[in-house]
Amino acid sequence: MRVAVVGIGAMGCLFGAKLSQVAEVTLVGNWPAQLAALRERGLRLIQPDGRSQIIQLPVSNNPETAAPADLALILVKSHQTRQAAETAQLLLAPNGVALTLQNGLGNLEQLTAVLGQTRANLGITSEGAALLEPGVVRHAGTGHTYIAASQETAVPPQEIVALFQAAGFPTSLAADTAGLVWGKLAINAGINPLTAVLQVPNGFLAENEAARRLMQQAAEEVAHVAAAQNIRLPFNDAADQALTVAQATAANHSSMRQDLANGRPTEIEAICGAVVQYGRRFGVPTPVNSVLQTAVQQAEQGTWPEASTPEASLQLLTQKIEQFHN
Structure with a gap:
């Protein structure tokens, strides 16, 4: 599966790094210091037990370099959701789906307004990550991720669950999101x-x-x-x-x-x-x-x-x- 992670903060890097083990992943974002660090040194991911590894990830501020993506994982701040939806529109394949794992309310509605109901889905995660400096992220704590089962999307929710599980994220479907x-x-x-x-x-x-x-x-x-x-x-x-x-x-x-x-x-x-x-x-x-x-x-x-x-x-x-x- 081709995955574009829209957002290159701590959570975007965490999910991008782990998903890159099982999918073709590109990070998409605009933060200059983070872009430079990831390109020059790669991502240093520090695990909850203190072990760390350097992971080389494709990263770009041009959405079209991530196209055509089957899944766009939206991990920007809530006030950036509309812009992220428009970015997802540029990089998603015709049957691709955007999945929000953001905080707060109203994110799915903004994705749906731009992409349509069959191309947007909702997830909830309690995974924790902290950005220590550009290019360095600490996986602050393992949590659980839920994917909405009720959305009839082009990419079935169970496929996303299987992908996340393969990447090491405890994940399940949820009827009551x-x-x-x-x-x-x-x-x-x-x-x-x-x-x-x-x-x-x-x-x-x-x-x-x-x-x-x-x-x-x-x-x-x-x-x-x-x-x-x-x-x-x-x-x-x-x-x-x-x-x-x-x-x-x-x-x-x-x-x-x-x-x-x-x-x-x-x-x-x-x-x-x-x-x-x-x-x-x-x-x-x-x-x-x-x-x-x-x-x-x-x-x-x-x-x-x-x-x-x-x-x-x-x-x-x-x-x-x-x-x-x-």
């Missing part, structure tokens, strides 16, 4: 914005009482919005699950924290912004997600008050949430 998407959203909303604003690793949220409370409240709000839509999450308690993930990934730095620290746009609109939007639509209050959305937006713009410690930032966030209630 809405629950999985909202379950991942609950974890992302709980962990990502807080670690970004506080500039802390995930483990801080589990260890600090005030941070833990806000993380769990944000996750619970997502669960309430999902319940209002009769969407059943893949776990019984969103607050407990957020804590479990924060503990299991204690040393990790969330992608939103990395984006904010490096002056890149974040995915806050597709995460907390989406929670707030759906909350309004279904009459569910989402004060914590609303305050976190605003805080990250202000941090992106450089207008969020700089605090001397994470604890000071936490105090400010807590005050703003209390004001929201009043």
Whole structure:
């Protein structure tokens, strides 16, 4: 199978590297420093156990070099999805399919709008990856990947499952993707914005009482919005699950924290912004997600008050949430 990975960040490189063992893979992206590093030195992939290997991968900023692809794996930030869909349109074979494995809501809809319903599908993954520097990616943790079984696409979902399994990714078909998407959203909303604003690793949220409370409240709000839509999450308690993930990934730095620290746009609109939007639509209050959305937006713009410690930032966030209630 010919695979084009659209997006050359940590996750794009992880999936591209492992899939290159079982498929013909080309990475497609526009980040100059990453393009240069991958071309000159190859990808250094550090495994969860610390072992590393250099993998040479074809990489290009010209989509047509990856054509005709049977599968376009979309692993860009959510605000880049429309552009990625247009890129996929240029490189996909007539019966090729684009698969999103992104964070947040609305990505499949954007792919479908450009490519059509039979050429776009949805996946959800809990694989973790971190970009240490251009050309160096750490596989931060093995997870599970689900591919939507309900989409009647040109490339059958079971073929994608088989491909991912052959590459070493635990993967299965999922009939209920809405629950999985909202379950991942609950974890992302709980962990990502807080670690970004506080500039802390995930483990801080589990260890600090005030941070833990806000993380769990944000996750619970997502669960309430999902319940209002009769969407059943893949776990019984969103607050407990957020804590479990924060503990299991204690040393990790969330992608939103990395984006904010490096002056890149974040995915806050597709995460907390989406929670707030759906909350309004279904009459569910989402004060914590609303305050976190605003805080990250202000941090992106450089207008969020700089605090001397994470604890000071936490105090400010807590005050703003209390004001929201009043």
